[in-house]
Amino acid sequence: MSEQLTGRRESAASIESATIQPIPLDQRHGTNRDMFTIWFGTNIMVLAIVTGALATTLFGQPAWSAALAIVIGNLFGAVFMALHSAQGPRLGVPQMVQTKGQFGSWGSVLIVLIVVCMYLGFFISILVFGGESLASVIPHLGQRGGIVLIAAASLAATVWGYALIHAYARIMTFVSGAVLLLAFVWAFVVNPVPVTFFQTSGASLAGFMSIVSASAVWQIAYAPYVSDYSRYMPAQTGAKPAFWMSYWGSSIGSILPMFLGAGIGLLLPDLDPVVALTKATAGISVLVVAVFSVGVAATNAMNLYCSTLCTITIVQTFAPRFTARSRERALIATGFVVVALGVALTAGDDFVATYNNFLTLLLGSLVPWTAVNLVDFYLVRHGDYAVEDFFRRDGGRYGLVNWPAVICYLIGVAVQLPFMVIGTAYTGPIAGLLGNTDISFIAGLLIVSPLYYVTVTALARRKAGAGEAVASVVDAQPQPE
Template identity: 40%
Template sequence: MSQPSSQHQFVENHTVDHVPPSERHGKARDLFTLWFSTNIAPLPIVTGAMVIQVFHLNLMWGLVAIVMGHLLGGIVIALASAQGPQLGIPQMVQSRGQFGRYGALLIVFFTALIYVGFFISNIVLAGKSIHGIAPSVPMPSAIVIGALSATAIGVIGYRFIHSLNRIGTWVMGSALLAGFIMMFAQDLPADFYSRGAFNLSGFIATVSLGTIWQISFSPYTSDYSRYLPKEIGIAKPFWATYFGATLGTILCFSFGAVAVLCVPEGTDAMEAVKQATGWLGPILMVLFLLNIVSHNALNLYGAVLSIVTAIQTFAAQWTPSVRVRVVLASLILLGCALVALNASAGFIGQFIGLILALLLVLVPWASINLVDFYLIKKGVYDIASFFRADGGIYGRFNHHAIVAYVCGILVQLPFANTALYVGPYSNLVEGADLSWLFGLLVTVPLYYCLATRGQPVKAGRVVRVNE
């Protein structure tokens, strides 16, 4: 059984194909460091500050809501991540087992769009950070530097991304802990514990926000666990991902909430971080910049895998090479950089609003994916069928999944509260988007009933490819 070459140990040589047992490597703890480090960044800090600034909770109730939301949503991302070692393929390819070869194209398209959207937003944010730290670097140059750095990491691929985040866990975790110490070591404002109060709408909105935050990662979590040995099982990758993703985001959301309470009311969240942490503030800004670049590599990596998956749907015999990944990454980089260079001042907020609206399509997908894997097929799939032109035993379209998926989207619309669409019942709880909850409650039982009462696809066996 041949081992991968030293070159391929550094530069990933797989794209969307099955990772054979001979090339499996790593430990479950790698998932903890990946998801912990990834979530220590400016965006979750700014979002955590909203708990105080927008939802007007006090510190105690804000922290309770933050913890509840992320612990709930973390179940979804952890269940998705635990699929990777069992199948050895990216999440979007695995969707063919639920939706059929062509039926999976719609969710692949939406996922690619979300990746690209966040990649653009983050290179704009990275450009602003670079320009803020070094004003002599023009904004256009700063954007290009941020984009090129993320692209280099994304092209090298899986192993390098994990290595960076192992380092990032210690560096970013230590920096965040030092930041907390700096904030609590100073004289706290008189209203630090009393600013805000419990209110039901703010509490539910915060719990909802945390849940959605975690669910938004689910379409690509198994992309970063598929190289782990199958023998590692389900429990270890589940708990490593769960604790990494939830602990990182809970700490970062809480950091944002505490920072804005340490400064006068109305101060911008990132400015509050700089003011509240004293001499550590500029160091945190540099570390956050590095983490933006590292995290953005995941967006590019996922976009490339999604696009390759879409192309391969129409070219079953095509096995993309490293060169293809480099070319696609370069094309995405060029297009995204052009958009970012011409972005308006309010681009990030507008674009993130658009992308978050697309989360309406992720909730029913996650529901179907998890129900199918854990309750119906119980983790047993025919890998070879994922790459057959006719879809193998899963066919070109699985109407059970498609019907449940469409219903899952439609049922959310009346309750949606997004930048694109506001439903007639969006204010059941003021300020909270509860559409995801209705999506889960309808899609899960509907798909299970359709898939088990009709003519369910017969589960095959996982083909162990040793090429």
């Protein structure tokens, strides 16, 4: 597929005017490489390192087990993330607007609300870890000062919008990638590695599967907004290039910093992961933390951008004449930043454990949605949607509530509960029988995907059969002379 630009590329210095409106074909722009850099450049950040550190600190895995779990989880989860990314060039609208095509206009509101809460949670998490990392190398700034600084940078990128976020990611792909390589060399080559670093004992199925789940949800968590960053791509980009560029950008960009976090967790297991990072890279820690903190602002801008678009989607659902542009995006984003700062500035010391529980709950709410969305898009409708109906008060041909999708989603959430392990707060009965191993995401995918497909295809056949019966009765009526 040619990477020739189509349409006019917006300047990164100009404020994006569009929010959730369909992007016209003559305004599409970008190349396949943009899908790699947006996901590679924004995944190399402090939060990915902290997530990788969970493998060796919280879950107690040796190096080989931690590395294998990180690779399996990311490669598996990135499949779903990339399938969503390939939807953007086809429809030209944000992911949560497109969800109306599966759940109906009002039925999608439940999912969109969950997504708003989810990305606001990620936004707060990144503020806390980013602020902590900045404070570790700039003591006079303090954690609160770091939090405020990252929040301001994230808000600015959200206000400017799509083009600036992509430009930011292209730069960070090279800068963060180079610093990440330097951090690996400094932590594990320049400094001596203890003999215990390579021990092979201590692996457990429960710990292994927990980090597989955490790595998978890292990727699946992008699903509700991944096509927000591919919707400007030319329609002729094609599904395969968009899929593979997003897949490898996100999976490689996540695996590498998670490896770094897991390794640092083995080097300094008794320290907070952010503090351990600064000690393991002593001598260049200011450079490492500064660059990764700049990357944090880019990623958090994406979380804030998505939360804002989702909020606009909810308002537009009940007020179809509401046409939000850059001003409304800026106002809503500012409101979210105020709320996030209120939480982040008062976060407790047990935030790492709380964050892990948040990942588990997140996975439980996302898996059924992604199953319904992907089955509907690729197997039922084959990408053929009436985009204009997404913006109608009555939902157009998709209606107000598509009950089969909503019911399958709720069933998917329920069936995962027995397989879940949420820290020390809850262990499902089946997870307990499996040695406290969380495989809820596997259960959700295996049940919801065929359930939804069978349900909607059976209803379609019944509807088609009823239509044929009516037609045969009409044909049998005597025709007037």
